[in-house]
Amino acid sequence: MTNQADYDVVIIGGGPAGATAATDLAGLGRRVLLLDRPGRIKPCGGAIPPRAMEEFDIPESQLAARVHSARMVAPSNRYVDMPINGGYVGMVDRGPFDEWLRQRAAKAGADRRDGTFTRLSRDADDMAVVHFRPAEATDRNTEECVRTRAVIGADGAMSSVAKQCIPGAKELPHVAAYHEIVRAPTARAEAGAEASTSTSTSTSTSTSTSTSDYDPTRCDVYYQGRLSPDFYAWIFPHGDTVSIGVGTELKGFSLHDAVDRLRRETGLDQCETLRKEGAPIPLHPLPKWDNGRDVVLAGDAAGVVAPASGEGIYYALLGGRLAGEAVEAFLATGNPKALALARKRFMKDHGRIFWILGIMQRFWYRNDKRRERFVSICDDPDVQHLTWQAYMHKRLVRARPAAHLRIFFKDMAHLLGIVSPWQKASRGAK
Structure with missing residues (x-):
């Protein structure tokens, strides 16, 4: 020595x-x-909220991309777009x-x-x-x-x-995570512009199977048991590259196969693979x-x-x-x-x-029936607003007690099966 x-x-x-x-x-x-x-x-998906940049003096020059919305994809392939009105999430490599x-x-x-x-x-x-x-x-x-x-x-x-x-x-305990970094497809500039200015949510009965649907300002999150039995899969833009990954705690589940499947179904299998990485994530x-x-x-x-x-x-x-x-x-x-x-x-x-x-993950990610309901709840404006506020500022939002009360009753309606997935529970209460 x-x-x-x-x-x-x-x-x-x-x-x-x-x-x-x-x-x-x-x-x-x-x-x-x-x-x-x-x-x-x-x-790593690479997302950092504005609060991180402010607290830790991270210059915008370190960002590989700016995300203006998230797309939540259900087991049925219906999806909800959640715009970040008036803000963005930074993405780093x-x-x-x-x-x-x-x-x-x-x-x-x-x-x-x-x-x-x-x-x-x-x-x-x-x-x-x-x-x-x-x-x-x-x-x-x-x-x-x-x-x-x-x-x-x-x-x-x-x-x-x-x-x-x-x-x-x-x-x-840990979740096993795996992703592949690929060269980003040529995206339509107008798609990114529309995502950054959108102020409404949308649902669809299917997902696109071509790279023409890729949006460099949107994170796509897949809540589908075939891609991850207890977590989720993702497509996150990093400017010139894209992170395509999946996580699970279930031993024996093939993360590589899940990423292959997601790339094929979205057309991203045509993009050049730059590197492949895996690591555990603590629970x-x-x-x-x-x-x-x-x-x-x-x-x-x-x-x-x-x-x-x-x-x-x-x-x-x-x-x-x-x-x-x-x-x-x-x-x-x-x-x-x-x-x-x-x-x-x-x-x-x-x-x-x-x-x-932790409670949310254990309950909503348990099976595809619950994942379907979870994504449908994300179509609610109250849920979207409070979710983004909590993420961007890293605290529970207390300023809108009426919204919290509405969300509580909507969640209970879904939990008790009073409403079907994609039905606007108590939307008229606003």
Whole structure:
């Protein structure tokens, strides 16, 4: 073991969570090592809400596309278009976006190393020692180590740091995600213009089977058991490229076959395939994020991916910031209890939303009959407005109690079978 050095904090993982924590702590004058395994791009739809761009100073130049609507496709192939009136959702390509975040951390003063974390040990002073295999090493047995006062594990789902240091991390359930990045088809410019200015919803009895229906300003989400038995499939625009993917927790289900089927049925099988990627996505936050000593988790390693939607970039950015704040408090006071602040603050602000989304996923994604009803409910203007408000601003909307009450009665009508799918439940109450 060579190159022993001292750091205030070693951050393992250079995705949105790790890079954000590195930027914040380095900006405070802390000695930071950002250790990242190179060459890996996480399968990701790439959506980030305006709030993420505002809170984390992300320039619009990092966006590969701007989405102005979402299309929700039911098992029957009927669909609902949900326009984002007066706003948009940004789409990023995780390869260049994550690298930009890492470069920002380096500019803030963090040291960058490419390597793979192997284990954590203790020295004679009981200080944490991070062992890793440097990326440039030709011998797999080559190992370097650094001493550090604190460790942030931001090394993704199935985190090695979490498994070694945090009780219960090995049992965290995951959804398997897989996507293929293809070259975007030539889209009709007028289709994008119509989507960005539309103020109404629409339904259809079938989906298009040609790339002429592809809209570079619209995300398509497929709630169909044949494509995903317990989650969903997607077609998300990334400017010059498109992400076509699927997720499921069901073992034995072929994600590759599902993506092949979706590409054939939409005509996107004619587009050039640029790369294929797969990775696990955690289903819910871990009950504990720190070891009560000097290690805390962030991002996917902590399980902060929103149920039902699978959204993770905003929550990873936030988790990295909260982990950085907790580590700064720990370094300033020497009190390891400060590390628990990361989870406490996150769950205070977002725990209720995660709980509600978890219930939605378990109930509505159970079978195609319920998925059909779920998509039909999305045709409701109240549902659309509150859904986008909650997504864009990352909070439950409380300003329209009458709308919440209407949605409650409409949902109950669907749950009790009082109305059929696609029937406008209580629309006249508005």
